[in-house]
Amino acid sequence: MSAIEIPKPDPGILARRDAILAGLAALVPPTSLITEEDERRAFDTDALTAYRRIPLAVVLPETTEQVSKVLTFLNQQGVKVVARGAGTSLAGGAIPSEDAVVLGVSKMNRILDVDTDNRTIRVEAGVTNLGVTGAVSHLGFFYAPDPSSQLACTIAGNIAMNSGGAHCLKYGVTTNNVLGVKIVMIDGTVLEIGGAHLDAPGYDLLGLIVGSEGQLGIVTEATLRILPLAEGARPMLMGFQSAEDAGACVAAIIASGIIPVAIEYMDRPAIKVCEAFAHAGYPLDVEALLIIEVEGSEAEIEDLIGRITKIAADFNPSGLRISQSEAESAAIWKGRKSAFGAMGRLADYICMDGTIPTGQLSAVLTGIARICDGYGLRVSNIFHAGDGNLHPLVLFNANDPDEQDKAERCGEDILKLCVDLGGCLTGEHGVGIEKRDLMTYQFNTIDLDQQMRVKSALDPQWLLNPHKVFPLQGRPV
Amino acid sequence: MTSILLPDTEAEIEAIVHEAAQSRSPLAIHGGGSRPIGGIVHAHRTLSTQQMTGITLYEPSELVLSARAGTPLALIQETLAANRQRLPFEPIDYRHLLGNHGTPTIGGMTASNSSGPRRIHSGAARDALIGIRATTGRGETIKSGGRVMKNVTGYDFVKLMAGSWGTLGVLTEVTYKLLPEVETEVTLLLSGLSAERAVAAMTAALATPFEVTGAAHLPAGDGAPSRTVLRIEGFDASVTYRTARLEGLLRPFGSFETLGLEASRVLWKSIRDVEALETPHDAAIWRISVRPSDGPEVGAKLEAALGSRLLYDWAGGLIWASAPADGDGGAAVVRAAVGAVGGHALLVRGSPTLRASVPVFQPEAPAVAEMSRRIRATFDPAGILNPGRM
Numbered sequence: 071m072s073a074i075e076i077p078k079p080d081p082g083i084l085a086r087r088d089a090i091l092a093g094l095a096a097l098v099p100p101t102s103l104i105t106e107e108d109e110r111r112a113f114d115t116d117a118l119t120a121y122r123r124i125p126l127a128v129v130l131p132e133t134t135e136q137v138s139k140v141l142t143f144l145n146q147q148g149v150k151v152v153a154r155g156a157g158t159s160l161a162g163g164a165i166p167s168e169d170a171v172v173l174g175v176s177k178m179n180r181i182l183d184v185d186t187d188n189r190t191i192r193v194e195a196g197v198t199n200l201g202v203t204g205a206v207s208h209l210g211f212f213y214a215p216d217p218s219s220q221l222a223c224t225i226a227g228n229i230a231m232n233s234g235g236a237h238c239l240k241y242g243v244t245t246n247n248v249l250g251v252k253i254v255m256i257d258g259t260v261l262e263i264g265g266a267h268l269d270a271p272g273y274d275l276l277g278l279i280v281g282s283e284g285q286l287g288i289v290t291e292a293t294l295r296i297l298p299l300a301e302g303a304r305p306m307l308m309g310f311q312s313a314e315d316a317g318a319c320v321a322a323i324i325a326s327g328i329i330p331v332a333i334e335y336m337d338r339p340a341i342k343v344c345e346a347f348a349h350a351g352y353p354l355d356v357e358a359l360l361i362i363e364v365e366g367s368e369a370e371i372e373d374l375i376g377r378i379t380k381i382a383a384d385f386n387p388s389g390l391r392i393s394q395s396e397a398e399s400a401a402i403w404k405g406r407k408s409a410f411g412a413m414g415r416l417a418d419y420i421c422m423d424g425t426i427p428t429g430q431l432s433a434v435l436t437g438i439a440r441i442c443d444g445y446g447l448r449v450s451n452i453f454h455a456g457d458g459n460l461h462p463l464v465l466f467n468a469n470d471p472d473e474q475d476k477a478e479r480c481g482e483d484i485l486k487l488c489v490d491l492g493g494c495l496t497g498e499h500g501v502g503i504e505k506r507d508l509m510t511y512q513f514n515t516i517d518l519d520q521q522m523r524v525k526s527a528l529d530p531q532w533l534l535n536p537h538k539v540f541p542l543q544g545r546p547v
Numbered sequence: 548m549t550s551i552l553l554p555d556t557e558a559e560i561e562a563i564v565h566e567a568a569q570s571r572s573p574l575a576i577h578g579g580g581s582r583p584i585g586g587i588v589h590a591h592r593t594l595s596t597q598q599m600t601g602i603t604l605y606e607p608s609e610l611v612l613s614a615r616a617g618t619p620l621a622l623i624q625e626t627l628a629a630n631r632q633r634l635p636f637e638p639i640d641y642r643h644l645l646g647n648h649g650t651p652t653i654g655g656m657t658a659s660n661s662s663g664p665r666r667i668h669s670g671a672a673r674d675a676l677i678g679i680r681a682t683t684g685r686g687e688t689i690k691s692g693g694r695v696m697k698n699v700t701g702y703d704f705v706k707l708m709a710g711s712w713g714t715l716g717v718l719t720e721v722t723y724k725l726l727p728e729v730e731t732e733v734t735l736l737l738s739g740l741s742a743e744r745a746v747a748a749m750t751a752a753l754a755t756p757f758e759v760t761g762a763a764h765l766p767a768g769d770g771a772p773s774r775t776v777l778r779i780e781g782f783d784a785s786v787t788y789r790t791a792r793l794e795g796l797l798r799p800f801g802s803f804e805t806l807g808l809e810a811s812r813v814l815w816k817s818i819r820d821v822e823a824l825e826t827p828h829d830a831a832i833w834r835i836s837v838r839p840s841d842g843p844e845v846g847a848k849l850e851a852a853l854g855s856r857l858l859y860d861w862a863g864g865l866i867w868a869s870a871p872a873d874g875d876g877g878a879a880v881v882r883a884a885v886g887a888v889g890g891h892a893l894l895v896r897g898s899p900t901l902r903a904s905v906p907v908f909q910p911e912a913p914a915v916a917e918m919s920r921r922i923r924a925t926f927d928p929a930g931i932l933n934p935g936r937m
């Protein structure tokens with residue numbers, strides 16, 4: 071039924087399954103090896119749940135050394151490996167094939183070192199994003215990238231996907247906040263890249279690893295920057311009668327020299343659903359809502375809110391509200407952060423993740439509406455407006471195979487539109503299997519070949535997460 | 548005599564590099580030639596981006612700018628200043644330190660991943676770089692990233708190209724995200740602290756929410772006491788507030804003088820460009836990156852063994868150090884001191900003889916070096932781009 075192809079398993083590997091399991095059993099403790107079908111089934115998909123394959127086996131190592139041994143062995147055996155954090159990838163990045171071993175880092179979840187003097191923290195890769203902040207918040211620090219999935223998703227997954235979040239407008243995404251990693255290459259070699267100091271010598275290998283979607287090596291540890299918590303932060307809500315007004319307002323705020331910590335956008339359907347879920351007081355009679363958060367001291371917050379309110383006045387805002395309490399702020403963010411979940415209660419959807427130049431906001435929204443109309447599907451738009459990262463949710467009925475197919479094609483058209491408008495296919499969720507075949511739309515053969523050569527140089531047999539990121543055909547020799 | 552090639556277009560660069568790859572004859576890659584850093588490149592021909600100039604995209608309200616690689620940095624900065632914007636990372640102007648008169652280009656700045664004092668707050672050049680076009684050693688032009696703030700489509704060659712010193716490709720166009728110029732800035736100045744106390748003060752300042760965008764320590768010299776300086780930038784009222792709070796919190800370290808906008812700008816430019824170590828012109832200069840808390844120990848070792856003069860930036864995490872020009876230019880001492888704590892050292896200034904005789908960049912662990920070698924081989928299989936530089 072589904073349109074995205076997952077390659078057929080290699081019968082040779084399936085036939086050797088017992089020997090492979092025996093080999094793995096010699097390398098990790100029994101509690102770290104999952105072989106029963108029922109238990110393996112828990113690893114058959116990620117948050118792109120329309121696609122599932124039960125892996126050959128699941129290994130959950132406890133140490134870098136075990137990861138190294140497992141990879142050395144699987145490399146010798148020619149067995150594919152799919153790294154896994156918490157499995158929240160929306161792009162199908164952690165979905166296995168039946169002839170692949172899933173290597174999960176969930177047992178590697180220790181905080182190794184907290185160093186507030188140098189503003190760093192060293193963690194095992196399976197620590198959750200929120201777990202990092204949790205380890206330092208009592209010391210007045212936090213870890214900046216904040217994907218909405220932060221309660222569950224791991225630092226490993228964040229690094230692989232270069233994840234972002236609502237507050238990335240000011241603080242950057244994962245790649246701007248990682249200082250070093252310990253990574254195991256497919257041949258078992260363990261590398262330390264970067265460290266607690268700021269500059270890494272030689273090529274920026276760290277920059278290459280971040281965002282490489284588990285295709286170049288398995289990350290087992292990371293050194294991250296931590297930042298002092300702001301004195302205070304406050305969100306405000308602004309409603310608008312049109313997407314154009316909201317978009318122009320965002321541009322005017324940024325042009326004025328203010329970089330808020332977050333500017334989030336929701337359209338009418340999203341507002342309705344999120345308000346029903348979080349009771350945050352979102353205005354319901356508007357076409358577009360901006361959540362703008364500023365931070366600093368009480369006086370600074372007032373000053374910034376004053377400036378923003380004044381700028382906004384040119385764009386006919388309605389339902390302007392400034393949070394009056396911690397509880398209200400929490401509710402406002404709860405609505406936004408649970409938007410995907412709340413929408414999921416109403417309908418099945420696929421969540422797209424294109425990025426556009428912010429000046430194209432109204433053009434893209436008009437285009438998205440036209441595309442969805444054309445397919446007869448409903449859409450709801452939620453996005454990080456400050457940096458042009460869109461999340462259109464294309465709604466469909468998952469029990470209807472035709473609708474799923476339509477929704478996927480509709481999503482593709484939306485992403486192509488983003489590229490046409492000067493943007494890109496994915497701003498934070500990654501390519502995975504989902505956008506693999508669209509890569510030729512954004513990149514030409516020369517671009518893609520060079521990326522694939524790097525893959526080949528570091529993983530000559532293409533065993534690490536092989537059917538992701540690049541179109542299945544056209545792998546260069 | 549080397550010949551200089553002056554392509555006007557990407558297509559011409561492709562043709563030059565392609566031919567060079569075919570004939571396996573190396574090319575030296577030049578922007579403005581203002582930062583002759585790194586190993587000596589042996590090449591009979593130089594490819595200069597001098598004629599590859601021009602801003603190709605500037606959207607002030609989107610905080611984004613693209614330019615062809617040979618565009619003089621001065622032009623970029625004038626254009627940004629006219630719109631009250633700036634490059635966030637405060638790239639160093641090496642011309643004083645290195646004593647040359649080139650015209651710095653945005654491509655050269657990118658290839659050297661230049662960043663100054665604001666690095667601790669706003670990141671390095673690589674953090675603001677969002678898109679590149681580059682001609683690889685195969686004579687093919689690739690693109691990575693784009694003009695949008697967030698992009699995780701495919702491998703991030705943008706970061707890989709920043710700081711690759713022209714050994715992976717000839718950058719033809721770069722795109723940066725920008726920041727608004729600030730309304731004002733203030734510097735708090737504390738005199739007479741030892742390096743240890745200075746780092747403690749700077750560390751304490753950076754643990755506050757008051758957004759310190761510069762933290763440096765200039766040791767005592769020529770009869771003047773040491774100076775420890777902290778910069779705060781932003782809107783007027785906010786700077787006033789944060790300055791006062793910081794002064795209060797850091798009282799245990801002594802009392803502060805305050806430098807206003809003009810004086811502060813002059814001071815931070817001199818720190819950025821390492822003016823304190825400009826003379827004597829023949830001394831070797833090292834740029835050392837360590838954890839801030841390790842800074843004083845490394846600095847003390849260099850002072851004791853080499854008589855180094857020092858400048859601490861990045862709250863102690865970046866040490867600029869002079870060393871005698873003769874012998875190994877202090878390499879053995881510097882590498883041992885850095886090796887003891889973890890970090891890295893780059894020989895920024897040294898005679899060609901010195902740069903030919905000691906590793907200019909920090910030697911990498913064998914496995915990391917192997918990974919770099921494999922990556923370089925995919926971009927430049929014939930090894931013709933700036934061979935010997937890194």
Ligand SMILES: Cc1cc2nc3c(=O)[nH]c(=O)nc-3n(C[C@H](O)[C@H](O)[C@H](O)COP(=O)(O)OP(=O)(O)OC[C@H]3O[C@@H](n4cnc5c(N)ncnc54)[C@H](O)[C@@H]3O)c2cc1C
Pocket residue numbers: 116117152153154155156157158159160162163164175195216217218219222223224225226227228229230231232233234235236283284285287288289290410411498499535
């Ligand atoms: C409700 C919801 C909201 C979300 N919101 C956001 C958001 O705001 N911003 C955002 O950026 N993303 C968001 N996501 C997407 C997702 O949470 C992120 O991509 C996240 O980083 C994935 O982390 P994970 O630990 O779940 O990784 P997984 O899903 O397990 O894996 C993701 C990728 O990382 C690779 N990987 C895992 N472990 C390793 C390792 N040790 N070494 C190398 N590669 C590895 C996998 O192979 C896979 O390619 C959201 C997802 C959901 C379900």
Ligand SMILES: Cc1cc2nc3c(=O)[nH]c(=O)nc-3n(C[C@H](O)[C@H](O)[C@H](O)COP(=O)(O)OP(=O)(O)OC[C@H]3O[C@@H](n4cnc5c(N)ncnc54)[C@H](O)[C@@H]3O)c2cc1C
Pocket residue numbers: 575576577578579580581582583585596616617620621624637638639640641642649650651652653654655656657658659661662712713714716717718719933936
């Ligand atoms: C008015 C003014 C203000 C300045 N302000 C700052 C400032 O605020 N911050 C700052 O850092 N600097 C500043 N500078 C200096 C400037 O950033 C750098 O010195 C300059 O950008 C280096 O470029 P270059 O072209 O001279 O590099 P070169 O010395 O020519 O090259 C440096 C390295 O990069 C390589 N390279 C050069 N071009 C390319 C290319 N296109 N592709 C691949 N590799 C290449 C070379 O091979 C070499 O390895 C300023 C300069 C001026 C004139």
